[in-house]
Amino acid sequence: MNRLDEAHEERFARYVVGARPALRRKAFVLVGDWFAADDLVQQTLITVYRNWERLERHDALSAYTRTVMVRIFVDERRRHRWTRELLQGSLPEPEPATEEMTRVGDRMILLKALSTLSARQRSLVYLRYWEDLSIEEVARIMDCSAATVRSSTSRALRILRERIGVLSTPRRED
Structure with a gap:
């Protein structure tokens, strides 16, 4: 790994540490389950990481990350409609x-x-x-x-x- 790669890795790691708690809360609003929210955040961060070197403004990623998260959520639900949970008549x-x-x-x-x-x-x-x-x-x-x-x-x-x-x-x- 050269210096440029290490610098990108370090900036991404700092971004994840700062952004993950808020991303997790936002993902929970979308999916309604903390475990599924963690999965959605993980998928979102993987996508952001794959595009990290091409992103120009690392200091203003919240809108991009939110867009990625919502699109992953919608695409995932569209692909797996048959796996929807069945709603029960009462809460446990x-x-x-x-x-x-x-x-x-x-x-x-x-x-x-x-x-x-x-x-x-x-x-x-x-x-x-x-x-x-x-x-x-x-x-x-x-x-x-x-x-x-x-x-x-x-x-x-x-x-x-x-x-x-x-x-x-x-x-x-x-």
Whole structure:
């Protein structure tokens, strides 16, 4: 390995150390599972590493890395549709009992509702509302038109509202 290679390796290693925690949290929003999020981050970092020497601005990689991660997520889900998890009627854990846990319960309901969306819909909601990107930026990342982003996001939000309503309605046991 020559000096140039070592310098690239060192810069990439520093980037990974700084970026991995945030990437893992973002990946969790997409996939809804910490182990799957770790896998998605790993695949993303492998792709970034393969292109590392060609990337011009190593100091501004977050947008590129986010785009890579979302595209890998959508492509992977598209290829493996038959492996989708089956949703069950109830969570294995009991509902949060105390008022301070209300936010945790709300988050669980939201994550469960997000998990029912298609990979593309979930990516649109993530990019638009979690990452707070403009419609044009989302269209560029998702490689579609702004009109498609608007209509698909609107449809995904309608589905989320319906599913959150169903999930948050307390069940009566007779």
